[in-house]
Amino acid sequence: MNKKGVPLSIVAWPDEVNGSIKEIDAIARGNGFKIAIEHTSIDTFQYQRRDDARFTKVFGKIKSQLIGKFSDRVRLTVPFYAIPTGTNWSDFTDSIKKWILENVPALPYGCGKYNVPKIPFEIQIEKRRSSKPAFLVVRFAPEDNTLVDRLYETINENSQKLVTYKKRDYQTILLIENSDISSMNLGLMEKSVKEALIENLPKGLDEIWYANTEILADLEFYLIWPNSDTTGINKT
Structure with missing residues (x-):
C-alpha cells in the first residue's frame, strides 16, 4: 500500500532477472500506479x-x-x-x-x-x-560524523538506477533501511538525509523512505523526502 492508501503488489524483481547489469530491486503496480523501487541499507556508524x-x-x-x-x-x-x-x-x-x-x-x-x-x-x-x-x-558509541557523507554517496549511486524508470513515467522510490535499535531514530535519519541533499538533488528520484527494521515482526516505513510524513506505515 502506498502513502495514498492504494493497494500495491510487487510484480517484478528486475535485479534478479538482469543480474549482469545494475538494476532496481522491485516494480510495484496497483490502481494505475507504477512504482520503481530501489532498496539500500546504511549503518549508523561506519562498518x-x-x-x-x-x-x-x-x-x-x-x-x-x-x-x-x-x-x-x-x-x-x-x-x-x-x-x-x-x-x-x-x-x-x-x-x-x-x-x-x-x-x-x-x-x-x-x-x-x-x-x-x-x-x-x-x-x-x-x-x-x-x-x-x-x-x-x-x-562506547564511536565518534563518527560520516553518516551524511555516506548517505550522499549511497543516494547518488542508487538513484542512478531509477533514472530510466523515471523517463518511462514510473514513480521512483529509494528505500533506505537501518536496523540499529540503539543509535538510529526517525529524526536522525530524516535530518541526515536532508543534509545530504542540500547540494544534491538526484535526477530521477521522487521520494526517499526510511525502513526501520529493528523489530522484524513490526517493520516501520516513513516518507522522509521531499515532504516528510512521520505518521509512517507499519507492516507486520
Missing part, C-alpha cells in the same frame, strides 16, 4: 554491522559464560571497533574472561578503566551493589 558481528562473537560468548558469576551488578564497557581484523577469537575471549573472573571480585565499587594483558584496548568496569546481580556488556 557498524561488521563490528556488531565481531562484538557478538566475542563478547556475547563472554557474557553467556559469566552470567551468575558475581554477587554484584557488573558492567563491562569496551570501545567500538575494539576487535581488529585477524583476531584469534579464542585467545581474545579467554584473556578477557580470565582477567574478569580473577580481578572483578576484588575491585572497588564504582567505575574504573583497566588494561588486560594481551588485549589492545582499555576496558571499563562498573561495579555496583544490587539486589539483582547481573553481568552486562556494552560499547
Whole structure:
C-alpha cells in the first residue's frame, strides 16, 4: 500500500532477472500506479554491522559464560571497533574472561578503566551493589560524523538506477533501511538525509523512505523526502 492508501503488489524483481547489469530491486503496480523501487541499507556508524558481528562473537560468548558469576551488578564497557581484523577469537575471549573472573571480585565499587594483558584496548568496569546481580556488556558509541557523507554517496549511486524508470513515467522510490535499535531514530535519519541533499538533488528520484527494521515482526516505513510524513506505515 502506498502513502495514498492504494493497494500495491510487487510484480517484478528486475535485479534478479538482469543480474549482469545494475538494476532496481522491485516494480510495484496497483490502481494505475507504477512504482520503481530501489532498496539500500546504511549503518549508523561506519562498518557498524561488521563490528556488531565481531562484538557478538566475542563478547556475547563472554557474557553467556559469566552470567551468575558475581554477587554484584557488573558492567563491562569496551570501545567500538575494539576487535581488529585477524583476531584469534579464542585467545581474545579467554584473556578477557580470565582477567574478569580473577580481578572483578576484588575491585572497588564504582567505575574504573583497566588494561588486560594481551588485549589492545582499555576496558571499563562498573561495579555496583544490587539486589539483582547481573553481568552486562556494552560499547562506547564511536565518534563518527560520516553518516551524511555516506548517505550522499549511497543516494547518488542508487538513484542512478531509477533514472530510466523515471523517463518511462514510473514513480521512483529509494528505500533506505537501518536496523540499529540503539543509535538510529526517525529524526536522525530524516535530518541526515536532508543534509545530504542540500547540494544534491538526484535526477530521477521522487521520494526517499526510511525502513526501520529493528523489530522484524513490526517493520516501520516513513516518507522522509521531499515532504516528510512521520505518521509512517507499519507492516507486520
